[in-house]
Amino acid sequence: MGTATPQVEGVDELIAALPKAELHVHLEGSIVPELALRLAARRGVALPGAERGVEGLREAYRFASFRDFLKVYIALSNTLQQAEDFSDAVFGIAEGLAAQRICWVEMTFTPMTHVTQGVDPDAMLAGLADGRRRALDQLGVEFAWVFDVVRSLPEQGPQTLELALRARDQGVIGLGVGGPEGPQWSVAPLAEVFERGRSEGLKSVPHAGEQHGPPSLRETLDLLAPDRIGHGVRCLEDPELTAELADRQIPLEVCPSSNVALGVVPSFAAHPLPRLLAAGVELSLASDDPPLFGTTLIEEYQRCAAAFEWGPAQVLAIAQAGVRHSFMPEQRKRELLAAQRQVAQAHASQP
Template sequence: MRDRDTERAPLSEEELDGILRLPKVELHLHIEGAAPPAFIRGLAKEKSVNLSGVFRADGSYDFRDFARFLEVYEAATTVLRGPEDYARLTTAVLEQCAENGVIYAETFLSPDFCGGGDLGAWREYLQAIREAADAAEARMGVTLRGIVTCVRHFGPDKAKAAARCAAETADDWLVGFGMGGDETRGQQGDFAYSFDMAREAGLRLTTHAGEWRGPKEVRAALDDLRVERIGHGVRAIEDLGLVDRLAEDGIVLEVCPGSNVSLGVYPKLSDHPIRALRDRGVTVTVSTDDPPFFHTTMRDEYRNLARTFDWREEDFVQIAQDAARAAFCDDATRARLLKLLERP
């Protein structure tokens, strides 16, 4: 990281353009939440599904807070009714990634949405998603890997079914296990059995924490689930001892600034703690979470961070390289990514 006390010229448009063209790595992306609204509306029309209340007049997703966001998210997924729909979704999402210079992404996949937690159905969904991802990689050069997620507000029993699906299909493509959903429901430790099952299957671990609940939630994720990455994690900044622990233990935060501002975790980007966390030695990465919901892209995230925090090309190169090192992919894929992220 650079010394911000060193005076230098303001960020130029040419420098900003160079930043936006950098290759990017995204570690926190929900596949259903990345569905373009037009794609969901198209499926709804094909299947004669009434999605009234899901979209605003301008065609964007309609929500006002996190609770409503979850309702709209789950309503939109009702048009995704089989493996072929998820294959089409995967292609649409990776097209958006390619347009934004993303060379590698990890996406959250839930067996609850892909087959209702049934292992046989999950295998069919997973095969369709992977085939679409492989075709997209050959055509667009974007590498995708999957992380199975249980849904917190569906409860620990459904999480166990998701973990079984994950454990039975773990391989070099299905590389991780995590938890999303409503952070205000239950406790991290309620899901320890599922995380232990995934760990024993060789899967890497992450969980959403420290978005809606404070530092204690991040500590619980570390102590009770023993994860190596945290989705969001930004409210750790309220406990500097915890921040130092994250830095010392090499815990990586999957930070989604646009999401945090859109949902009201912070009122504006300049209030966001991503720079403070990074300056204190925490490894932060940048992702979009559910990009069309939050009217963002990876290019938008880079643009807004550059302008707000005066970050330059070297900052974003480091962030992307840190993300590649934190990715749950195999070593050969990681080496290839780091080669692509090298700067002249």
């Protein structure tokens, strides 16, 4: 760890070449400045710093506090008003994913943020569906959706579930919980909504153990029966909880640059990812809100490889975890795992 760690020759090339799955990324937080300006101009929405163009907006993206982060996030959400906005946002994001060879993405979306702003739910769902179809047809990027509820607004749970079920044939695979995390925001009021979601075949994919520690994870395990957990990195504060996650093989979606940017960990080098792996916890790498945290999925892999001295085998193992922990059809999983192994073998046999 520490500084100036040696980089294994060619690891960056392997990272770029591997077909990848991304399991923890938010739609609103994936809108790069160029796309944001286009969407904002169409609807006359003011974005922070935008009077100075892409550069000004890029600066606003380098927020100083969680409050600044929310300000930009909400402004980005406000650019999405009509079906074509949602469609163009999805397609624009998909272009960035295709460039990174991400072929499967489970993207979190917060429908009620938009509906409570007056967006027509049918137009919103139609726009998401249209963008998803174009992304698959033109770019080969397949979207699945996790519709999430803001933890501090559990009264939006039932309607979120209703929208998720309505859009199930448009790729909605699960329910999530996001937003602020702390002892004052229990997930207990969401237990019933998640129970109903699970009985309808939706996966449970809540955030937990990021801004709040083991009590939040304990509650999430007890009340929401998670199939996977967003972040979860603070399980390490409780060895029993860590052992339980490992034993029950509940995978974490780990987003190191997000954790650094939001002050969950002091630095990339100090990130607990290696300790989680050593404890036997299943995890994949993800980017959360990439342009807002100055990253991409590829950069998350590269930064981990540099900080934790990963060689090709470790890079491949993490990329395979992303596929194994995904909710793609089993046949697709087998094909993608095989394609990843092929790319790694070709990489290894290069002179």
